[in-house]
Amino acid sequence: xxxxxxxxxxxxxxxxxxxxxxxxxxxxxxxxxxxxxxxxxxxxxxxxxxxxxxxxxxxxxxxxxxxxxxxxxxxxxxxxxxxxxxxxxxxxxxxxxxxxxxxxxxxxxxxxxxxxxxxxxxxxxxxxxxxxxxxxxxxxxxxxxxxxxxxxxxxxxxxxxxxxxxxxxxxxxxxxxxxxxxxxxxxxxxxxxxxxxxxxxxxxxxxxxxxxxxxxxxxxxxxxxxxx
Amino acid sequence: xxxxxxxxxxxxxxxxxxxxxxxxxxxxxxxxxxxxxxxxxxxxxxxxxxxxxxxxxxxxxxxxxxxxxxxxxxxxxxxxxxxxxxxxxxxxxxxxxxxxxxxxxxxxxxxxxxxxxxxxxxxxxxxxxxxxxxxxxxxxxxxxxxxxxxxxxxxxxxxxxxxxxxxxxxxxxxxxxxxxxxxxxxxxxxxxxxxxxxxxxxxxxxxxxxxxxxxxxxxxxxxxxxxxxxxxxxxxxxxxxxxxxxxxxxxxxxxxxxxxxxxxxxxxxxxxxxxxxxxxxxxxxxxxxxxxxxx
Numbered sequence: 001x002x003x004x005x006x007x008x009x010x011x012x013x014x015x016x017x018x019x020x021x022x023x024x025x026x027x028x029x030x031x032x033x034x035x036x037x038x039x040x041x042x043x044x045x046x047x048x049x050x051x052x053x054x055x056x057x058x059x060x061x062x063x064x065x066x067x068x069x070x071x072x073x074x075x076x077x078x079x080x081x082x083x084x085x086x087x088x089x090x091x092x093x094x095x096x097x098x099x100x101x102x103x104x105x106x107x108x109x110x111x112x113x114x115x116x117x118x119x120x121x122x123x124x125x126x127x128x129x130x131x132x133x134x135x136x137x138x139x140x141x142x143x144x145x146x147x148x149x150x151x152x153x154x155x156x157x158x159x160x161x162x163x164x165x166x167x168x169x170x171x172x173x174x175x176x177x178x179x180x181x182x183x184x185x186x187x188x189x190x191x192x193x194x195x196x197x198x199x200x201x202x203x204x205x206x207x208x209x210x211x212x213x214x215x216x217x218x219x220x221x222x223x224x225x226x227x228x
Numbered sequence: 229x230x231x232x233x234x235x236x237x238x239x240x241x242x243x244x245x246x247x248x249x250x251x252x253x254x255x256x257x258x259x260x261x262x263x264x265x266x267x268x269x270x271x272x273x274x275x276x277x278x279x280x281x282x283x284x285x286x287x288x289x290x291x292x293x294x295x296x297x298x299x300x301x302x303x304x305x306x307x308x309x310x311x312x313x314x315x316x317x318x319x320x321x322x323x324x325x326x327x328x329x330x331x332x333x334x335x336x337x338x339x340x341x342x343x344x345x346x347x348x349x350x351x352x353x354x355x356x357x358x359x360x361x362x363x364x365x366x367x368x369x370x371x372x373x374x375x376x377x378x379x380x381x382x383x384x385x386x387x388x389x390x391x392x393x394x395x396x397x398x399x400x401x402x403x404x405x406x407x408x409x410x411x412x413x414x415x416x417x418x419x420x421x422x423x424x425x426x427x428x429x430x431x432x433x434x435x436x437x438x439x440x441x442x443x444x445x446x447x448x449x450x451x452x453x454x455x456x457x458x459x460x461x462x463x464x465x466x467x468x469x470x471x472x473x474x475x476x477x478x479x480x481x482x483x484x485x486x487x488x489x490x491x492x493x494x495x496x497x498x499x500x501x502x503x504x505x506x507x508x509x510x511x512x513x514x515x516x517x518x519x520x521x522x523x
Contacts, residue, residue: 049434072439079436091428106437108233154435 001027002048002158002189007057009043009213017043018054019213027157028187032200034224035210041193044210045162048191049081050074062157079107082151082159082188086166088143090135096122096146097131103150121149125179141172148179152188159183161192165199177203200224233441241448244421245456251420252453255413259457259508262406263501267465269399271497273392275487280388282485286381287316287359289366291352297374305374306352312368314361315354323348349376407508414453414512415519418446422520429521446521447513454509458501465501466494 002025009018017040025031033041046052047059050066059066064077090099097118104114122131125145135143144164151159161180165173177199184190194200200207200223207222208215245252291309293302302320309318326348327341341347356365362380369378422429432442470490480486 075433075436075438077436078434083434089427089430089434091431102431103435105236106432106435106441108230108441111232150431150435 001025001060001062002191003058003060004047005058007044007047007059008055009040009047009052010055017213018047020057021210021213021215023208023215023218025189025191027189028184030181030184030190030203030205031192032205032207032222032224033191033193033210034195034200034207037195039210040213041210042162045160045191045193048158048160049078049083075107079154080157082148082154082156084144084147084151084159084161084164086163088135088140088147090143090146090150092135095132095134096127096138096142096149099135099146100150100153103153107154109154117153118149121153122146124152124182125149126175139172140167141175144168144172144176145179148176148183152183156188158189158191161190161194163193163195165194165196170198173199174202197224229444234444237444237448240445241452244425244445244449245452247424248417248420251413251417252456255410255417255453255512256457258406258410258413259454259505260460262403262410262508263458263505264461264464265399265406266403266504267461267497267501268468269395269403270500271465271469273396273399274493276388276392278488279480279485280392283381283384283388285359286484287356287362289354289356289362289369289378289380291354291369291378292349292376293352294374294376295349297350301374302350305372308372309352309354309369312365314356314358314365316357317355319353319355321351321353323350326351354378410457410508411512411515414450414509415515417453418450418513418516419520421446421449422516443517443521446517447510450509450511450513451506452509453512454505454507455502457509458505462498462501465497466490469494469497 004021004023007018007021010016035041047054100118101114125148127145165176204221207219209217306318323346327346356362366378366380473487473490
């Protein structure tokens with residue numbers, strides 16, 4: 001479960017990106033965070049994996065209190081979260097297989113476990129035939145699939161996706177959404193920041209709208225209203 | 229940490245050393261120069277201190293007799309010296325005998341000074357009852373007639389100590405400057421590594437690698453750079469010291485003194501240099517990690 005109470009984030013330059021956000025997300029939910037550029041949705045996403053520390057308020061992810069936790073506990077919080085970005089952020093000198101395996105190696109999983117799990121997740125995202133390809137040899141959609149595979153390989157309870165379809169055409173975006181839907185069906189919470197109106201309207205889930213750092217609407221089975 | 233993980237870090241850091249090419253070479257060179265000076269200085273200081281201590285313990289006063297002194301007057305002088313309190317034994321060594329000692333220890337070329345050409349003086353070797361009596365005895369001997377010089381070990385030790393304190397001061401200044409240069413160069417190399425591995429660091433952070441897991445390869449790269457820099461100084465100092473030891477051992481032994489034997493002494497110096505190399509390298513890494521590695 002994710003819980004935010006009166007979360008305020010003020011940057012050192014004086015800009016207040018989040019102005020008192022209250023939000024609760026249950027385990028297994030699928031939540032869109034929508035809003036215009038600069039509305040604060042990316043900041044909100046970053047506070048969830050503690051890339052940014054909040055200025056005031058309460059923020060809890062599963063058993064972690066992100067305000068009180070010590071810096072050395074942050075890696076353990078992040079092992080419970082998978083993060084996917086618009087620009088994939090794969091390691092260019094590693095193959096698809098190695099990129100996914102890397103996520104398990106750095107948290108010191110056993111080699112046998114790594115091998116079977118990496119094959120399993122790459123198969124799940126439909127890249128079984130391309131495990132030896134380097135990112136430069138893959139299309140944008142395929143790279144995003146590798147990024148998703150990497151994000152879920154450690155079986156996180158939450159998948160955070162910041163504009164995962166931002167660089168992709170509509171068909172490829174739909175393919176990515178199908179994968180994310182499948183992940184969500186396995187009781188993984190999905191929090192996805194997006195601009196993509198058709199995705200929000202086609203794959204209907206809870207929609208949280210952020211405007212100027214405020215949470216302006218929270219709709220169960222909502223739709224993306226363009227004026228937001 | 230698991231052995232497998234450590235191995236992975238070592239491979240990664242070695243790869244990075246290779247990748248950084250000339251920058252690594254510059255850093256290694258700086259460490260090499262630094263450690264060479266540190267090693268040479270320590271070797272000299274330890275040995276001079278050792279010899280000085282041996283000299284301080286010496287109970288002998290060496291009295292050179294004026295060249296023109298007759299046998300009779302020499303005998304009178306001997307009796308006068310024997311009467312001084314604290315004198316245990318007085319033995320005579322002729323100038324021929326003194327020249328023979330030098331010829332034997334150093335070079336047969338000194339033979340050309342034999343006979344009338346011998347510039348040395350006859351000598352009384354005065355043994356005192358304890359080392360602290362040498363100053364007083366030497367002082368009193370200097371008051372006597374026909375005495376050219378009366379020297380005791382303590383005096384030489386004092387001179388050596390004074391000289392060594394100068395060497396230590398300038399040596400330390402050099403070492404501090406060189407260590408600063410080495411640290412600067414190593415931290416620059418590590419900065420390059422951090423920048424070149426930016427995306428990997430990002431990926432590691434996101435999937436929950438611990439901060440030490442991320443730091444280890446950088447720390448190892450610094451330490452390995454240090455160790456690489458210690459290889460040449462260790463070889464040169466080991467070789468150089470062995471040569472110097474072989475060439476001086478006889479001379480010093482005749483004078484009753486000795487340098488540290490190479491075996492254990494060099495092992496300790498080598499160990500010191502390696503430890504210092506690792507410290508300098510790791511410290512250089514830490515400087516860069518503090519500034520550029522955001523975890």
